[in-house]
Structure formats: C-alpha cells, structure tokens
Amino acid sequence: MENFTPVSAAIGGAMIGLSAVWLMASAGRIAGISGIVGGALDAGKGDKLWRWTFLAGLLLAPLIVGFFDASFLEIDFPTTGSLLVLAAVLVGIGTQLGNGCTSGHGVCGNARLSIRSLLATLTFMGTGIVTVFxxxxLGGV
Incomplete structure (x- = not known):
C-alpha cells in the first residue's frame, strides 16, 4: 500500500460500480467473476457471448493501459510460486463454497442488500485478515 492514492482508488471503484450497474441494467446479470467464468466454461449455458466479451475486457484493459505506461502493471508478490498456486486453489474452492466471489457478493450482492452477500463478504474479509496475521x-510475508 505504499502507492495508495485515494483519488485513483475512488475512480477505480466508481468504474467497477458503473460497469456492474451497466451489466445488470443491460443484460440483467450480476458481475460476479466466478459465475461469469463458470458460465463461460459450462457447455450447457447458451449465453456465452457476453461472458467471453466480459472476460476479454478484463484481460485487454490492462494490456491497453500497459501499452501507454507499463509501470502501472508492475506487481511484486512477496511469496513463492507454490504458495501463490495454493492460494489460488483455495480461493477457487472458497468461491464454490460461498456461491460466488468478492465481486459478486462484495460489489453486487451488498448493493442489493443481500444478507447472504453481507455474510460472505464478512467471511472473505475476516479470513483475509486472519491469513495475513x-x-x-510465521515470517512468511
């Protein structure tokens, strides 16, 4: 958090919120990334075009930003590759157990005043705090 600036954080948060509202208003869908990915990979789902377009935007947007200023894409993970893979697997398991991820519950569900999303978000945050502690x-991070 050495480079935290409230202005850029507020702009980013507003853009995430606006895109979630736009997806709900235009397609009637919740912008939960795990649900979007799951539906894109599910052979039985017929509404794949918007899902793949959404995912392409998630991948292309940072590449476009990086084209103009690559320093925005510099990330330093203070951990090893195996621990990072383990963390990713555990997050995937957690999204299945919680029926969604931080974007679906934390952004969209809480905005709809869903109790399930509030509890899920509190669980995400609490687990993250305990994990960092x-x-x-242990001297791992």
Whole structure:
C-alpha cells in the first residue's frame, strides 16, 4: 500500500460500480467473476457471448493501459510460486463454497442488500485478515 492514492482508488471503484450497474441494467446479470467464468466454461449455458466479451475486457484493459505506461502493471508478490498456486486453489474452492466471489457478493450482492452477500463478504474479509496475521507471525510475508 505504499502507492495508495485515494483519488485513483475512488475512480477505480466508481468504474467497477458503473460497469456492474451497466451489466445488470443491460443484460440483467450480476458481475460476479466466478459465475461469469463458470458460465463461460459450462457447455450447457447458451449465453456465452457476453461472458467471453466480459472476460476479454478484463484481460485487454490492462494490456491497453500497459501499452501507454507499463509501470502501472508492475506487481511484486512477496511469496513463492507454490504458495501463490495454493492460494489460488483455495480461493477457487472458497468461491464454490460461498456461491460466488468478492465481486459478486462484495460489489453486487451488498448493493442489493443481500444478507447472504453481507455474510460472505464478512467471511472473505475476516479470513483475509486472519491469513495475513498468521503469515506475518510465521515470517512468511
């Protein structure tokens, strides 16, 4: 968080919120990334075009930004590759257990005043706080 700036964070948050509202208003869909990916990969789903377009936007937007200023894309993960893979697998399992991810529950579900989403978001945040505490206590991060 050394480079945190409230203005860029507010602009980014507003853009995420506006895109979630746009998807709900135009397609009647919730902008939950795990649900979008799951539906894009599900052979039985017939509404794949918007899903793949959404996912393409998630991948292309940073590439376009990086074309103008590559320093925006620099990320430093203070952990090893195997721990990062384990974390990704655990997040995937958590999205299945919680019926969604932080974007679906934290952004869209809470905006709709869903109790399930509020509880899921509190669980995500609490688990993240405990994980950071444990990792720092063990000297891992």
């Amino acid at each position: 444990i990792m720092r206590s």
